[in-house]
Amino acid sequence: MIGSRSFVVILTNILKHSLETSNLLEALYGERQYESLQERECSLFDHAASVITFWETGKRNQFPKEEEAIWDMETLRLHLHRGDQDPHVRHVFVGADNSRSPLSCSMDMFKLVCSYHQVNHAFLEPVHAFGRQKEPLDLCLAQFKGCDTLSCPAEGSPELPKLGRSGREIQLSYLLRSVESSESGNGVWDWQIRQVANYHSFDVETGRAFWFTIKADEIFEDRIKKISPLLRIPAKTETQDGDVSLYLQASLATHLVYLSWCDENCRQFINETEAGIRTIVTPATRAIVDDLIDKESSFLSAYPKPLRDSRNPTMYSQSQSMSGTLATTIDSEKNKMSMLSRMTNGTSSTLSSWLKQEKSKHADPELGDQYPTCNTTDTSSQPPQPDTWETLNQFRFKDIQTLHKHSDIIHRASLALELDVGVLGDICDFYSQIAATEFREKAACEVSICRFIKEVKSIVRRLETRLHQMRCLAISISQSIQLYERLIQQRTNHVGNWFAEIAHENTKQMQVITDKTLKETTSMHVITIATLIFLPATFVAVRTAYPSLASVI
Template sequence: MPTGRFDEYTKLEHLCSSAANYPSNGIRTRLFGHALAAYKSELETRSTDLFQAVQTYPIDYLEAFDGDDFQKWACHSASQLRQHYQINRKEPLSRFICIQAETSISPLDCSKDVFTLLLSFHHVMPRFLDLVFAFGQQAAAVSDLNCTAFHHENFLEAEDTSYSIPRLGRSGRQLQNCYNLWGVEKSDANGEWSFRQMAVYHSFDVESCRSLWINIKANDLMLERITDMATTSGRRNYNTSSSPSSRFAATLVTHMLFFEWCTEGWRSFISSLEKAAHEILMKVENAPIQDVEKQLSLDYEAIMPTSPTTPTQRRPTFPQAGMQSRTSSGFRAPPVRKAFSGSTTLPVIQSQASATSTGHPTVPAPQREVVPVSSKNFTVLEEFSVKSLQRLGGIGSKLQKASLMMQLDAQVLDSVVTHYDALLRDERLSDGLRNGCCSEVSLFREEAASCIRRLGMEQSRIAALEGILRDGRNLLNTILQYKNTEINKIFTVNAQETSSRVEEMTAEMHQSALRMESLTRITGRIAEKTERETSSMHIITLVTLVFLPGTFVATLFGSGLYQWDQNNPEMEFPLWKQKYFNLFAKICFPLMFFVIVVWYCVYWWSKRKENKKGGGDEENLLLGGEKDAATDGHDDSGDN
């Protein structure tokens, strides 16, 4: 252990020159060597994500030297920081160092060289790195809540004065503690709430009453508040006229400044989530179930053909297990089919096969108008979507995270208060410091307890809201399941109706095929009869042609136009009687013309009559073909 005070300052200079090896460069700590090596390794690994490659933003200093007010100073580089620390005067009574970042998930606004030099010069406890590692560039969804902690490392023994450096006003006996807190703030860019963290390191020299604060936070909010606190009248407890107890009490006030920050914003944040959840839950709790039933209900009586003997019954819209329609006689009624149509109506068509299968004439059921079910019927359910369920899940996730943060903050606050209560009972502190700070520590305890109670009340609000969200999610999930079930049912019915229509069309096509087959048979029979009649006509024509010349000649010679002279047997050719022929022509030719005219009139009248009833004859022909086909079918079944 060193014995010369000048040697301690020289060691501090060597310590700062090897700041790149922090915390394995020989700082005063009670940690083992392997722990320091682990911290050094992780610091090197995280350096690219944690620090800027080149110092582009200043580190803000707020310092109050003996007899002076607080002054601001900005550090832009490691060399500038070395020059500032090498000023030949004692350290300020109070020094605030504020390190910021562009966002909570961005690298800190300092380089690794500046950061390690800062920690090495002030002998910052290595456990502070646990809290620093929670910052830096990382995924937006990552939040290392497990790093929330409170650490302290005090050097209050009498032999610790051997590490004193009078040139800097260090006695070697000091209190060290560090912790981090979580809070919620509104973003300046979009006005949305965001979770923010803050890391704090504090050391207090119990003899010279010099204090050091290192605050790491993304924005400059704490810098503004610290400046306002240090320069406000009634808060200047760091000047030389202040007693040691008042300076120690001033550190408690600074702690309370940080404690107050971690309790702010939670009420408004939870209220905003409650409002967002209320907008969804009101729609869910006041869901028009009757309208949903009405929109999804279908007119079964209009869809199904009504039986002349059994009245149809209508079932409720909400499905009930084991509920089935029954007739008044107690027998189970046939299942009722629904009809669904996206843009057109699906009428129920009665198959002709069912009417003809019984062999008895049936009276066709009157056609009823079917009310179509279109996509407009589901507008009442558009507000109940998976997106609403996702929003409720997101709100619940934020509430759980906020509750955990407040619980961790409360534990940190309780640990800090417990630590300072223990210091009042530590005999290694001077009696003047302990006795002079009893009231301040008691007030600090009460104010911290008030912060813890506020956090507990907000946690109670979160617990109640989580229960409401849980019930709302269950109800919304039930509505979504019912919606999907009903839509699936309707699409199933639509598929069944389409299948029925296809089946009916197939039956009609089968009937058409039977009619075509019957018509083909009739045509074949007509062809056979025509062929037989044609053969008969050929025979008649042949016989007529054979006997017609002889008949004509015999008739001509027997008519008296040619006469043989009986007195002249040797006459070679008969005599032609011209007057007989004239008489024949006057009678025969007009008679022939009259017969032809009469025949033409009869032919024209019959042709016209056939044209008028030609369609009816075709239907009769087809019906006759169907009867023949049915007869053939019965004959075939009888043969079988």
């Protein structure tokens, strides 16, 4: 547990110095970060799969062919305490299974590295963005913290000549986020917001640089291994005493590897997201909303045809309906006449007058103009389908969910880029202050910092351009969601109209059946009345014609 005790000692010294310099908030901040680290030990670190990767310079400041992976605490301690000076450039990488999994190192190994290199406590807050979590935390948080030990007293930041340190260094840590494409659980590649935490210290006297990078995958580890041999990191014998300009230039170039990652995938993300949105929205913008109108009609903006016909019947339809009703009534009369003629020929005038009254009742076009016949199997009056243009049927609520998903990732990416812009601006301000104070009389260092700031501002401008694109895309998605919701509502209305038409047709069919039943009931009433009227005469006629039956009747 030497690493843990050393970590506490270093943290205590920093807190003591903060209190001595009247920076009470800084002291409380560091203590709170350490307490949070203790509380999250189980979720933040993975003790079963501990591995830390080192990539550092060797003799004459040359990088090796392979990195060195350390798996246990004892090997890590032997690697750090080698009895000679620290390498001029050292990179430490810690990964994880994914961005929401514990870090692949134990807490003791993490503390040992931090205590050995006197890592500032401000780096602990970016570390908390990692660890086991069900859902992403911190809502795309990006932050920067810079400090230095240039004016610290000797007891606050002791010189370590045996390790090649002067005790005067600049320290900065930052947390950046950007979009990355990764495979989801169902095998589909999707865009997610990923984070990287980076800590850097630079000794202004010796030019030694230390880097501590935490990223779930190995993207920065691979890039640093590729770019580091290309940087000019001369041996100590090749530089003048106190000249750290080349080392500073190499450190600033390494910063750009991390900072440029913020804009790396934005173009592909915007293009793929826009293409996915266009696939859903384009059919919606071309849909014919008034799809109940007849395709051959020239009045596409008029009332739907079934409603127009039922509300404003033409003269032709009225005449057809009236003639059909009259024909139906005459047929009914003939049937009724034949039935009564078989009873008696003397009742024709009375029955005819009765039927004329019935005809006058049912020849009203308001009652029978739409139904000239009683044939219920006629298909000419079938209600129209709700989607005659076959367009609204392709719109689904699932598409709105997809649009909302695109909208959510765009808003999160926009927030991440906006916060990244703030971090990059803080880095520029930090190095501008360092150039104006510590490197004020070192022209080579000032030139390197000016070039670095120019490159960072170029990245900022690119990020701002991506922000404008994403904001425009977010507005387009919002409008598309509104259009899609209205189309689905329109489809719902059309389906409702369709069912209303079906119900109306069923009502009319029931009316036809009711009218037919009424007519048949009337006929039975006529027959009953006629029978009751002529039944006595029939008895008299039978008794007269057949006297032998008189005794029976």
